[in-house]
Amino acid sequence: MLKLSFTTLGCPDWTLRQIVENAARMGFDAVDFRGLLTELDITACTEFTTDLATTRRLFADHGVAISGIATSARFAVIDAAEQQKQFDEARRNMELAAKLGTHTLRVYGGRVPEGYTVDTIMPIVVENLRKIGDEAEQFDVTLALETHDDWTDSAAFARLMREAHHPRVRVLWDLHHPYRTNGELPEVTYNNIGAYTVSIHVKDSIPTEGGHRYVFLGEGDVPLKQMLDLLIAGGYNGYAILEWEKRWIRDLPEPEAAFPQYVQQMRAWMK
Numbered sequence: 226m227l228k229l230s231f232t233t234l235g236c237p238d239w240t241l242r243q244i245v246e247n248a249a250r251m252g253f254d255a256v257d258f259r260g261l262l263t264e265l266d267i268t269a270c271t272e273f274t275t276d277l278a279t280t281r282r283l284f285a286d287h288g289v290a291i292s293g294i295a296t297s298a299r300f301a302v303i304d305a306a307e308q309q310k311q312f313d314e315a316r317r318n319m320e321l322a323a324k325l326g327t328h329t330l331r332v333y334g335g336r337v338p339e340g341y342t343v344d345t346i347m348p349i350v351v352e353n354l355r356k357i358g359d360e361a362e363q364f365d366v367t368l369a370l371e372t373h374d375d376w377t378d379s380a381a382f383a384r385l386m387r388e389a390h391h392p393r394v395r396v397l398w399d400l401h402h403p404y405r406t407n408g409e410l411p412e413v414t415y416n417n418i419g420a421y422t423v424s425i426h427v428k429d430s431i432p433t434e435g436g437h438r439y440v441f442l443g444e445g446d447v448p449l450k451q452m453l454d455l456l457i458a459g460g461y462n463g464y465a466i467l468e469w470e471k472r473w474i475r476d477l478p479e480p481e482a483a484f485p486q487y488v489q490q491m492r493a494w495m496k
Contacts, residue, residue: 226495227457227465229488230255230292232426235469236480237262241272241280247480248289252488255292256284257466259331267294268317277324291327292464293369293424294318299335300353301346301375308353315357315368323364329424329463330361331369331397334376334385343381351388358391369397369424377406379417386421399426399468400452405437411448415455422461426468427453427487439470439477442490450494457495465491 231253233244241261248256258267267273272280284291298315302308315332322330337346354368361368376382386396396418403409429445430437442449453465467487471477 255290259295293329295331299333358393
């Protein structure tokens with residue numbers, strides 16, 4: 226069975242101790258950090274600076290791993306000052322990841338700048354990813370570029386991976402986005418980016434007028450089990466990370482309900 230994790234995006238009101246204790250009690254193998262309480266960048270939190278040793282002990286004592294850190298760093302950026310800001314965020318978090326003993330750092334392509342297209346911005350993204358990929362080597366960290374924003378077309382994403390051609394630059398396949406945004410069939414997405422995938426986000430939804438609404442796993446129409454089956458058959462053995470977007474969508478059900486349901490449904494699917 227795939228190892229199960231959740232991103233802290235889904236529990237924005239939990240303290241660090243609540244996060245770790247609930248992860249252990251609910252049957253998760255790991256936690257993926259996307260913020261802690263009111264702070265989105267965990268490198269600014271005392272739990273990950275002056276109290277880092279205590280944090281590491283807390284996880285070890287509960288038998289819970291850290292599957293990765295999800296940053297806001299994005300690399301479809303042309304302004305030099307903005308590039309520096311994004312590189313600095315990635316560097317801070319790569320250093321923290323190394324101290325925590327985790328090896329995956331989520332990054333973004335981001336929105337394509339005005340006046341560019343995916344095709345014309347791609348050489349700049351490639352150059353930026355190669356540079357930060359070289360730096361990731363010293364921290365033993367792999368950058369997992371998420372299928373998000375203007376980068377949900379898996380054919381374009383595969384081209385980006387081929388052109389970047391860097392062992393430290395890989396894919397976080399958010400199973401929801403290529404299907405919901407572009408209507409891609411699971412086998413199409415998998416054939417394009419499955420071989421590059423080192424991390425996955427799992428979430429379900431139903432279409433609504435002008436968008437979609439997130440629902441509990443298995444209650445929507447995203448063909449998640451088919452995607453998971455393709456990944457497992459292809460040798461994926463990383464974490465399956467629940468991304469419950471409670472931080473952004475406050476009327477979603479509470480994590481006390483969503484997180485155990487995820488574990489139960491994933492176990493049923495993976496029998």
